[in-house]
Amino acid sequence: MMHFMLLFSRQGKLRLQKWYVAHPEKTRKKITRELVTTILSRKPKMCSFLEWRDLKVVYKRYASLYFCCAIEQQDNELLTLEIIHRYVELLDKYFGSVCELDIIFNFEKAYFILDELLLGGEVQETSKKNVLKAIAAQDLLQEEETPQGFFEDHGLG
Amino acid sequence: MPAARGDGMRGLAVFISDIRNCKSKEAEIKRINKELANIRSKFKGDKTLDGYQKKKYVCKLLFIFLLGHDIDFGHMEAVNLLSSNKYTEKQIGYLFISVLVNTNSDLIRLIIQSIKNDLTSRNPVHVNLALQCIANIGSKEMAEAFATDIPRLLVSGETIDVVKQSAALCLLRLFRTHPEIIPCGEWTSRIIHLLNDQHMGVVTAACSLIEALVKRSPDEYKGCVSLAVSRLSRIVTSSYTDLQDYTYYFVPAPWLSVKLLRLLQNYPPPEDPGVRGRLNECLETILNKAQEPPKSKKVQHSNAKNAVLFEAISLIIHSDSEPNLLVRACNQLGQFLTHRETNLRYLALESMCLLAASEFSHEAVKKHQETVINALKTERDVSVRQRAVDLLYAMCDRSNAEEIVQEMLHYLETADYSIREEMVLKIAILAEKYATDYSWYVDVILNLIRMAGDHVSEEVWYRVIQIVVNREDVQGYAAKTVFEALQAPACHENMVKVGGYILGEFGNLIAGDSRSSPAVQFRLLHSKYHLCSVATRALLLSTYIKFVNLFPEIKPQIQEVFKQDSNIRSADAELQQRASEYLRLSVVASTDVLATVLEEMPPFPERESSILAILKKKKPGRTVDPLDVKDQAEGAVGSAAAGNTGGVGVSVNSQQQQQRQQNGQTTDLLVDVLGDIYSSPPQGGGGGVPTQNNFTKNNLGTGDGGTQPVDNLKKLSWKNNGVLFENDLLQIGVKAEYRANLGRMTLFYGNKTAFPMLGFNPSVSCAGELASKVSVQVKPVESTVEAGAQVQQLINMECVEDFTEYPSLVLTFMYNSVQQKLNLKLPLTINKFFEATDMNAETFFARWKNLGGAQQESQRIFKAAFPMDINATSAKLSGFGMQLLKGIDPNQDNFVCAAILHTKSQQIGCLLRLEPNRQAQMYRLTVRASKESVAKQMSELLSEHF
Numbered sequence A: 001m002m003h004f005m006l007l008f009s010r011q012g013k014l015r016l017q018k019w020y021v022a023h024p025e026k027t028r029k030k031i032t033r034e035l036v037t038t039i040l041s042r043k044p045k046m047c048s049f050l051e052w053r054d055l056k057v058v059y060k061r062y063a064s065l066y067f068c069c070a071i072e073q074q075d076n077e078l079l080t081l082e083i084i085h086r087y088v089e090l091l092d093k094y095f096g097s098v099c100e101l102d103i104i105f106n107f108e109k110a111y112f113i114l115d116e117l118l119l120g121g122e123v124q125e126t127s128k129k130n131v132l133k134a135i136a137a138q139d140l141l142q143e144e145e146t147p148q149g150f151f152e153d154h155g156l157g
Numbered sequence B: 001m002p003a004a005r006g007d008g009m010r011g012l013a014v015f016i017s018d019i020r021n022c023k024s025k026e027a028e029i030k031r032i033n034k035e036l037a038n039i040r041s042k043f044k045g046d047k048t049l050d051g052y053q054k055k056k057y058v059c060k061l062l063f064i065f066l067l068g069h070d071i072d073f074g075h076m077e078a079v080n081l082l083s084s085n086k087y088t089e090k091q092i093g094y095l096f097i098s099v100l101v102n103t104n105s106d107l108i109r110l111i112i113q114s115i116k117n118d119l120t121s122r123n124p125v126h127v128n129l130a131l132q133c134i135a136n137i138g139s140k141e142m143a144e145a146f147a148t149d150i151p152r153l154l155v156s157g158e159t160i161d162v163v164k165q166s167a168a169l170c171l172l173r174l175f176r177t178h179p180e181i182i183p184c185g186e187w188t189s190r191i192i193h194l195l196n197d198q199h200m201g202v203v204t205a206a207c208s209l210i211e212a213l214v215k216r217s218p219d220e221y222k223g224c225v226s227l228a229v230s231r232l233s234r235i236v237t238s239s240y241t242d243l244q245d246y247t248y249y250f251v252p253a254p255w256l257s258v259k260l261l262r263l264l265q266n267y268p269p270p271e272d273p274g275v276r277g278r279l280n281e282c283l284e285t286i287l288n289k290a291q292e293p294p295k296s297k298k299v300q301h302s303n304a305k306n307a308v309l310f311e312a313i314s315l316i317i318h319s320d321s322e323p324n325l326l327v328r329a330c331n332q333l334g335q336f337l338t339h340r341e342t343n344l345r346y347l348a349l350e351s352m353c354l355l356a357a358s359e360f361s362h363e364a365v366k367k368h369q370e371t372v373i374n375a376l377k378t379e380r381d382v383s384v385r386q387r388a389v390d391l392l393y394a395m396c397d398r399s400n401a402e403e404i405v406q407e408m409l410h411y412l413e414t415a416d417y418s419i420r421e422e423m424v425l426k427i428a429i430l431a432e433k434y435a436t437d438y439s440w441y442v443d444v445i446l447n448l449i450r451m452a453g454d455h456v457s458e459e460v461w462y463r464v465i466q467i468v469v470n471r472e473d474v475q476g477y478a479a480k481t482v483f484e485a486l487q488a489p490a491c492h493e494n495m496v497k498v499g500g501y502i503l504g505e506f507g508n509l510i511a512g513d514s515r516s517s518p519a520v521q522f523r524l525l526h527s528k529y530h531l532c533s534v535a536t537r538a539l540l541l542s543t544y545i546k547f548v549n550l551f552p553e554i555k556p557q558i559q560e561v562f563k564q565d566s567n568i569r570s571a572d573a574e575l576q577q578r579a580s581e582y583l584r585l586s587v588v589a590s591t592d593v594l595a596t597v598l599e600e601m602p603p604f605p606e607r608e609s610s611i612l613a614i615l616k617k618k619k620p621g622r623t624v625d626p627l628d629v630k631d632q633a634e635g636a637v638g639s640a641a642a643g644n645t646g647g648v649g650v651s652v653n654s655q656q657q658q659q660r661q662q663n664g665q666t667t668d669l670l671v672d673v674l675g676d677i678y679s680s681p682p683q684g685g686g687g688g689v690p691t692q693n694n695f696t697k698n699n700l701g702t703g704d705g706g707t708q709p710v711d712n713l714k715k716l717s718w719k720n721n722g723v724l725f726e727n728d729l730l731q732i733g734v735k736a737e738y739r740a741n742l743g744r745m746t747l748f749y750g751n752k753t754a755f756p757m758l759g760f761n762p763s764v765s766c767a768g769e770l771a772s773k774v775s776v777q778v779k780p781v782e783s784t785v786e787a788g789a790q791v792q793q794l795i796n797m798e799c800v801e802d803f804t805e806y807p808s809l810v811l812t813f814m815y816n817s818v819q820q821k822l823n824l825k826l827p828l829t830i831n832k833f834f835e836a837t838d839m840n841a842e843t844f845f846a847r848w849k850n851l852g853g854a855q856q857e858s859q860r861i862f863k864a865a866f867p868m869d870i871n872a873t874s875a876k877l878s879g880f881g882m883q884l885l886k887g888i889d890p891n892q893d894n895f896v897c898a899a900i901l902h903t904k905s906q907q908i909g910c911l912l913r914l915e916p917n918r919q920a921q922m923y924r925l926t927v928r929a930s931k932e933s934v935a936k937q938m939s940e941l942l943s944e945h946f
Helices: A025-040 A077-095 A100-105 A105-119 A130-142 A149-155 B010-021 B027-046 B051-066 B075-082 B088-100 B107-120 B125-137 B140-145 B149-156 B163-178 B186-196 B199-216 B224-237 B254-264 B273-289 B299-319 B325-338 B342-356 B362-367 B369-378 B382-394 B400-412 B417-433 B437-453 B458-470 B472-486 B494-512 B518-529 B533-552 B552-564 B572-590 B591-597 B609-620 B630-635 B639-643 B654-679 B691-699 B841-850 B870-879 B933-945
Strands: A002-009 A016-020 A049-050 A055-064 A065-071 B721-726 B732-739 B740-750 B758-766 B772-778 B790-799 B807-817 B818-825 B834-836 B856-862 B897-903 B907-917 B922-929
Touching: A002 A025, A016 A025, A016 A100, A016 A105, A016 B051, A025 A049, A025 A065, A049 B369, A049 B382, A049 B458, A055 B299, A055 B362, A065 A077, A077 A100, A077 A105, A077 A130, A077 B254, A077 B299, A077 B342, A100 A105, A100 B010, A100 B125, A105 A130, A105 B051, A130 B088, A130 B125, B010 B027, B010 B051, B010 B458, B027 B051, B051 B075, B051 B088, B051 B897, B075 B107, B075 B922, B088 B125, B107 B125, B107 B140, B107 B149, B125 B149, B125 B772, B140 B163, B149 B163, B149 B186, B163 B199, B163 B382, B163 B818, B186 B199, B186 B224, B186 B609, B186 B654, B186 B758, B199 B224, B199 B254, B224 B254, B224 B273, B224 B518, B273 B299, B273 B325, B299 B325, B299 B342, B325 B342, B325 B362, B342 B362, B342 B382, B342 B933, B362 B382, B369 B382, B382 B400, B382 B417, B400 B437, B417 B437, B417 B458, B417 B609, B437 B458, B437 B472, B437 B494, B437 B856, B458 B472, B458 B494, B458 B609, B472 B494, B472 B518, B472 B609, B494 B518, B494 B533, B518 B552, B533 B552, B533 B572, B533 B591, B572 B591, B721 B818, B758 B772, B841 B897, B841 B907, B856 B933, B907 B933
Parallel strands: none
Antiparallel strands: A002 A016, A002 A065, A049 A055, A055 A065, B721 B732, B732 B740, B740 B790, B758 B807, B772 B790, B807 B818, B834 B897, B856 B922, B897 B907, B907 B922
16 A cells, blocks of 8 residues: 655655545644755665565656655565556646646646555555546636636636 | 636636745745734634635645645534535535544544535435545544444445445444444445446445455454455456456456455455365466567556455465475566666566475475675665565575675675664674584674774674584584674774684684784784773773783783773773772682682573664565575564573673673573463463464454453452463563662563554653652553554563552553554552561560551451462462561461562561451451551451452
8 A cells, every 4th residue: 555655846846645544734744855865965876665664665857857655665676666657657648748837737636537546555556547537637627617707806806 | 827717716826926926035924924914814714715715715725735834723613514405515614624624623523424415415426525524534423423324324225326336435434443333244245246236336435345344353254265266366367448448548447356355354365175276277377478478558557457466466475385486486577677667676676585485386486586686786876786686585594604704705895884783683693593613603603803893793793603602513614703803993893892802712712823813812902902892891801810820920010901990990890890899800809719719701691683683674574584594483472582592701800790690681581471471371361362363363352262351450469470360462461670769670572463563652651640659650662553563562660659659550562553542551559668577476566556446447347359368369469569477376267467668768667467257258358557548458458359
């Protein structure tokens, strides 16, 4: 079972955090700081797995973003790398060639997509088609609703 | 600024841009505070906000929170959004509470209500949103609220696939917080049969759920084995086009394959020959495919394919029954050892460690020794080198020990500081274990000290001394070698300690050589003296007095040293005491007396290597014993206790001897307790003595085979040692000693399961009034208790004043990712601080009369709860710490006792009379004490036990 997933930039800025095991906010920050520092200090050719406390940390860098997951001892490291990759593919497909800014400005979407891929720290749906279908169904519901905030956001509200 | 997609909350995008444009942290905080003030005023304002606005502000709050700032409002608005009929608003509401919810919040009831509504929605998108929220929060309240809805949703024929997937994982999440939620009986087979579902996504999700359930009740879910095997077989034999979108980079359903292989690792190889054959075919096919040329150059293809391969190898290792497969697995991993992907080399080293532990593949692993040693020398990533060290350790046996130890020693010189200490332990263990020639062993350890002295823990040098003391054949060599080692101008202090000790014991064996004559030995040691710490100096002083005995000719020089101001007037009390006592001893004792006092150390009792225990403690879960250590380790459940060998004593100085005796005693004591705990018949149920074999079956079993929890708190009020608590996971033993108002209690936590307990945290506290009456000092314990291992915790207690409550023991730990909590009490009652007091009839009656005031007496009449047996009653009364006074009461049947209660502030006399009435099966108990509360408390405590 995955314990958490963190996305952070090369500058160490956290872009997304998903916790599947409850920790107090303070602990979360501490863990994040620790892992961001450790991972950023590793060299490119090094292995993608780390022993960390009782867990295994699997990470991979995509352009300016690091994706980092903590899994349990019995979990499969290589396949965790591919969960990360599948997530990246989904983001890429959804945003059309995703970049860090997409995730910053549409962070809620990034969460919704992740919730379709993983639930409770386990893989829910590995088919790219099916995940995108689910997200599309959400967007469809959205479009049916009138964007009533439109005017306000143009300074008329 | 990129255009936001979909509904496009422009206000949010503007705000995010603003934040990104902030030049400094201060500017960012300022901007955020401004926004927070704005949102607060909007939420408080008179104008009612519409759904869109609420959504926008809630989303901004969420963004601010994710930036790392605290958010203390907006929860109510988010909850309002849940009941919106606009999907996007609902979705943001759910996201906010998933990220920010506080389970204690009053809002939880409102949230649960909204989720309930959405669960019954006809739109599956809404249902899934609700399920995701439950899984994201996963609290106990959620588990209780949805205990019936979700299982039903999971197995209902009307539920569509996507909802089933979410329901399965949602249920799993709730099961992890609240295991009772999963229904038994008919549900079992319906859940198992999800493995046959048409939809691969459903099977994948269900497989995770089933694995967790299997861990809880393996027998109940045994049916999943054959289903899992046939599902796996279908995937493995399918071509990559068959599974359409579930094929990942030409690998058919890697996630499901891995999960199925994982699931099967919870069971022994299938008994049914057909199923077993099919499984072996699958495994062979997977191994064969690894040899085929890759279908794609992409790393995703190789990762997915190898993920399945590694999982298959794990299963092969787990079954440990097919020599052919084991050897093939080993060859496959051997290929990976030189693969260009660092990740694969890392994983291959890791898996091979496990293969090395199997008798079938141990030899096959050894073929790769050269490659592994090479990895140690050339890998650029320390985590990979660490794996190589682990593997060398695991593959070591008598045939290759010298070479491996040599290589490891060689590597130690340049090894990273982070792994040196562990390497030192490993080298020390291998050298000891496989030494055929103990002079080799001594060389290795001295090399360790020379090269990595700072990383050589106490236990390592204690151990070398124990071995030298116990083996006559190596003593002369050891003395010669340490003598040579000490010649080095800069020597590590640990070397001085070992040298000092060994020369003190066996220096005479090399004294014949003029190059190492007594005077030379002494001068050599003493040249290091001033550079050493107090502890080492103390040890050297003991060596010197031993020299006085061994070499009378250098006595005057040694006496000079004792007399030096820096010793006899040392600011350190220990040095001062040693110097003056040794000096005196050297003056007054005759040669015979000296020879007796300073006799050679007797051999140490043979026990499991203390350093092995430390390594196990340091590296929970990852330490693979070298092959033949296994049997030995199984016998010693309490290796921690066996490892407690105490320091290396010195056979001088009465005080020290006493200390050593005490050390010896504690060791024996601990062993006794273990004996007690593990040989006593299991109490209250058919659980069986927790031998290693039982561990695996016992895991998590709240089911039939399990033991009933045992709680012996009451019984321990008249016993000092025994089992305090026991359930299927854990046994807590207690051993206590009391003297006057002081007590020392040792708790033994034994992990009965086959899994480690993590985050193990026992916390002892005295609540309320008790805090001022009893003071406790608790030693911390390791946060991990390995499978089958035991840890001890020492608690020192002092009775300040008499008391009535028990100190509490709250134990928390993670077991199988589930948080466990036990609320217990420590068996500490005032009678523990009793001193039994003997007196004659006259004194007794005089005191009894003195305590005649109504305030001083407490009387109870109660029905006998146990058979009225004289011997049993006497034993219990003595157990309470009271002196049974015979022949005092005119009535032979009555019991009369006396004791003094020691508290820090005062001593309280306590007298007792217990009058049985056999016909009525009743007792009358009278307690008199010089303090009212004591009389009351004692009569209350006692009345429950007769």
